Amino acid sequence: MGQRERVELEIYNLRRKVDQCLQVGNTEEVSRILITISKLQEIHGVTSGIRRELDMEQEITIEQPKFEQDTAIQSACEKLRGTVEAAFDLLVKRRDSAYSQAVAGLDSERESLEKESVALKESERNLGEVIPAKMRVAQAEADALLLSGRIAEAHRKIAEAQEAEHAPEVMSERQRAIRERLEAIEAEKRHAARRVFSEWHRECITVHRSIENAHFVLFLDALKQSFFDFEQSTGTFAQKVGDPGLFTVGLLDTLTADERSAEWQSGFRWYSGRERR
Secondary structure (H helix, E strand, O other): OOHHHHHHHHHHHHHHHHHHHHHHOOHHHHHHHHHHHHHHHHHHOOOOOHHHHHHHHHHHHHHHHHHHHOOHHHHHHHHHHHHHHHHHHHHHHHHHHHHHHHHHHHHHHHHHHHHHHHHHHHHHHHHHHHHHHHHHHHHHHHHHHHHOOOHHHHHHHHHHHHHHHOHHHHHHHHHHHHHHHHHHHHHHHHHHHHHHHHHHHHHHHHHHHHHHHHHHHHHHHHHHHHHHHHHHHHOOOOOOOOOOOOOOHHHHHOOOOOOOOHHHHHHHHHHOOOOOO
């Protein structure tokens, strides 16, 4: 193959790249390739097809503003993203609402018990000073009753005083009961949290399976098939050896984000660590 033939072949391949770039709207790359073609033609005196490239560049310049002004796809993308965000927000709200309802009665009981515990502690402090005085007063009253011959009343007075003397023990027992119930309440709240989370997790799976199916099956797989269908229906498939046809495998790869993107890295974390079951 002579020098001229090699240059014509290189120009032919560059034209194929131009077609591929036009498919994905990469006009910057198209302009760069067209400049390269023009330089090759100028240096090596290859003029065949130069008008085609110049016309194509003019066509791109004219049509590009129309492409930028079309916001239908962008609006659809924003709506799609908004739908996913709304699904996420709904999931979180349902979880938090379910948990709040599950523990509302427990929180109310805990608040009541805590107030009672504070009141008991205050009463215990007061009784520590008051009871000895009450015992002395009761004993004096009982003595007076005995002297007046009212023996039964005197005994009741002493019994009441002794009962009051045991009040701190009764309060301490109640405090222990309160502490045990508060611990039980916290255990019940943890149990409620686990139950709510288990039920909510099933809802999360339902939502995400729908998103996965829409992403991989309904969109990516279907879109890939549509590439082949369009290629066949338009007769732009490979006509001979070396002809890449309408698109290449690399062009399909551009549908998904590359390995440097946050999307790829997130997908790798989610899918790469599991063994196929």
